[in-house]
Amino acid sequence: MWVNGACNGIAVRVARALTGPGSGAVEGCAGRSGTGRSRVWLGGLLWLVAGMAYGDSLKVAVAANFTAPMQKIAAIFEQQTGQHLTLVFGGTGKFYAQIRNGAPFDVLLAADQATAEKLVQQGLAQPDSRFVYATGRLVLWSAMPRRVDAAGNVLRSGDWQHLALANPQLAPYGAAAMQVLDHMGLTAALQPKLVRGEDIGQTWQFVASGNADLGFVAYSQVLRDGKPLPGSLWLVPANWYAPIRQEAVVLAAGKNNPAAGQLMRLLRSDAIRALIRSYGYGT
């Protein structure tokens, strides 16, 4: 039974794609000439290479702060278009390095504008596809209730051990956090207490697990269905840091993929913009 299933499944389609129709590789299925055992082996082997064949879905690199809304948007996209999205979440700086080195992403949802601009200059992205899909807000967050006050004075109190932020060199939210500390004149004083997450996702996890008392994270990360997570937070005044304008851009690999254009249009639609705003972003 399993062998028959394998005969009709993806493995055979892969085999046909690799070797051409009617070739020896899938005779075991077509002509029932092979022994059962050899067909099992063949099926197993094809299953091993089948992973390589899933190349037709749209691959989207998504800034970690946009994880929660993007999962909802992807579900809507797949429902509307019937096409599969492969989402990869991570730091914008890391994606930039990966794309420069040939990562096969079709679309990038960055956490800043500079990355899309650089990629366009280098011919790695479509110039006319760039647009700001969300403007991020930075919050100071603690998993403990009443830890963070409404004016961020806890930062001056020194009554805590670790302040987590995303690596400022790689993550726009980390750079914004450093601007806030600069604005408050606290950069030098707090330097020994800073711990750095690889991206804003790991930074959130440092705070959520209680390992860091406080952390600068994205507002979207501490909102669930429009309500803040348990703990305490301070919405940092937006003029204390450069606006976090997050740009989407179609990359060179997605140039001829109609699904890329469909996703960009969906991101611009009123319904999706409302959804994005419900996570605390500006649009």
Next chain:
Amino acid sequence: MLPVPTFDAEDWAAVGLTVRLATVTTLLLLLLGTPLAWWLARSRSRLAALVGTLVTLPLVLPPSVLGFYLLLMLAPQGPLGQFVHELGGEAMPFTFSGLVAGSMVYSLPFVVQPLRTALAGLGERPFEVAATLRATPLDRFFSVALPSARQGVLNATVLGFAHTVGEFGVVLMIGGNIPGRTQVLSLRIYEHVEAMEYAQAGWLAGGMLAFSFVVLLLLHARGKPALAG
């Protein structure tokens, strides 16, 4: 050939920290691992089978699993975190002592396994002879077992040190990547790569490669590569 970059203070701090972490971890593991290996090598109890399995676990578990559990355990509300707090110690995540704790778990099998193999290989005979010469159990351990198993001790030391130098996933998850305090060399290289500072990354990575090669070459040249058999 990559141009020789200027290494900044953070690069050198990462090198120093890595050496310090590997040294402290290896010394502590030898101290704790030797009696453990001695017991594992000689005991036939079911408990020994169980402990032996636990000791080997870090060999097969992905660093993300170890890092995840360590993060939960060491957190201020976690069981280990509470324990450390009651002893009056500072919270462990994002500190050097936290890295040492994580590295000890991570490198445990690399120290205990060669010791255990070497001690088990000695057999009963030398100890029976020593006993007839009225050597106390402690005497038998220090004057007979350890000197006879010195190749195992050397293997354990070198492998424990080298494996700790090569650590990445666990320190990424519990370290917080603080330059000079928890940013070990592997993390520094990762950061250079992500920031596309390939010259710095290339030279540091090359240094790592050369170091690891020389260490393993020395082990193999002595004729008894501990992991090969």
